[in-house]
Amino acid sequence: MQLQNSSILVGVKIHLLSGIYLHIPFCKSTCSYCDFYSTGQIKLLDRVVNALCKELIVRKGYFKETDSVETIYFGGGTPSVLEEVHLHHLFETLNHLFDLSKCKEITLEANPDDLSESFLDMLAHFPINRLSMGVQSLHDNELKLLNRRHSAQDAIEAVQRAKQYVSNISIDLMFGLPLQTLDSWNETIEKSLALEVQHISAYQLTIEKGTQLYRQRELGKVLPASDELSTEMYFMLVNKLTDAGFEQYEISNFSLPSYASKHNSAYWQEKSYLGIGPSAHSFNGISRQWNIANNMRYLIGIENGEPEIQQEQLTEKDHYNEKIMTALRTKIGIDLSAFEVRFGNGQMQHLLKAADKYLSTGLLQLQENHLRLTSESFWISDGIIADLMID
Ligand code: SF4
Structure with missing residues (x-):
């Protein structure tokens, strides 16, 4: 905790350097485990990007003590559906409103199937210096069960392509999946390490109500891994990644030295952040705020100058x-x-x-x-x- 970056206001610590999260609420298809807010209404993309820029303008004063931004994170949904014109508009707005001179990390979440040579070439025109890729598994039967749109080979090739453009790459993996065995998990870890990325996030599958997997489990069509098998998978992951030089700096996050995610670390250090877009959350050390998780209501609220934001005083x-x-x-x-x-x-x-x-x-x-x-x-x-x- 960096006390030199803090001030004391009525006994509550306010951190000066801040992060911005931009939620891109669109996905081309729905993964079977997913309960994040996103829709397939990509035709609304232009309108949502305009609204994100407008929300940035309206809520610029959220960081009362500073306009200096330390990290920016494009999450979703699928930020890799953004086109050059959208990123141009967003960065122009961010640069106009905030001091980005101390901005150390700008992450874009990407699905492997979006990372074509031309998309990566386009990204290189923007100050995005970290990619977080949803790989999840390197076995086609597991990817199919998760309803991912890419194959294992697609993901491997996408990471290899991305490495030519971005020097800080994170991949997400999942364990405790139906159909997954200790051998298949071992192979996913080994192949992931062979990709020589800088950061790996690994999450145990939780089957949330409302997801496709939840319905399939209710019908007896899928059976998640047992607790014993998930435990073995967790310790296999920790041992293999640690042996390969990764540090487990958070329960689900592993990085090579100096590659811990600055944006996510700021959440865990309770630094302030501004969340922009449908369903995005914000925190300023005193209260939490969250935007309406509905694209049309979000758009109407922003366009009419009456954003639907709920707030909770801590x-x-x-x-x-x-x-x-x-x-x-x-x-x-x-x-x-x-x-x-x-x-x-x-x-x-x-x-x-x-x-x-x-x-x-x-x-x-x-x-x-x-x-x-x-x-x-x-x-x-x-x-x-x-x-x-x-x-
Ligand atoms: S790409 Fe991400 S946000 Fe979209 S459905 Fe899949 S897991 Fe959910």
């Missing part, structure tokens, strides 16, 4: 619980000195008392005045984190 209890939840997800853990300054000695003692049983079994560690989980206890972190939070 209580002291919320701040306490958020700190536990976000900091313990990371390898750094909770900085107890900063925690005491923020919440007082009484709350710090309360935390240490709650942590005691996990410290005595080694599931939590106390090192250099930081309370942290280990690679082993990351896997069972949900229960530990819930236990340390205030009801």
Whole structure:
């Protein structure tokens, strides 16, 4: 936590350097596990990009203490549906409104099937310096089950092409899939490492209500991997990536030295960020805001100058619980000195008392005045984190 970048306002710390998230709410098809907000209405793309620019103008004052932006993240949905004219409009607006001179990382999420030579060539005209690619698996039967539009070979070739243009590439992988075996997961990891990317995010499949996989599971058509198999897959992942020089800097995120995602790390450090676009969330250290998750209502609200944004003021209890939840997800853990300054000695003692049983079994560690989980206890972190939070 960089105290030199912070100011104290009525006892609440406001971080000066900030991130902007832009949500591109379109997908050409729906992946079977996906519960993010997106639609197939790509005909609305021009109108949504105009609205994103308008929202940026209207909400520029969100970062009250600064207009300096440290990271920008194009997420979705599928940002790789954007065309040159859209990126031009977005960057022109961002440059006009904000100081991007300290902007260290600009990420664009991309689907492998969008990363043609001509698309990558077009991207090179913009200051995007990181690609996050949804690879998910390097087995065609698993990709088919996930309803991804690319094959394993498509993904491999897309990463190889992208490496000619961008020197910081992250790939997303998934484990605990129906049909997935320990051998197929091992092969996906091995082939991913052979691609020599700088960052790998790996998520265990969770089957959310409303998704295609949820319906298929209800009908008995698919069976997710057992807990035992998922556990073996997690430890295989950690061991292989660690052996290959990756650091597990967050529960699901692994990077080569100095390639941790700056944008996502800022979320876990509770830095402020502005979320633009349908369903996007914002945080300014005091409250959370979220935009309506509906393209037409979002467009009408922005176009009429009455954006549909909901807001939640965070209580002291919320701040306490958020700190536990976000900091313990990371390898750094909770900085107890900063925690005491923020919440007082009484709350710090309360935390240490709650942590005691996990410290005595080694599931939590106390090192250099930081309370942290280990690679082993990351896997069972949900229960530990819930236990340390205030009801
Ligand atoms: S591409 Fe991403 S956002 Fe779109 S349906 Fe698939 S997982 Fe969801």
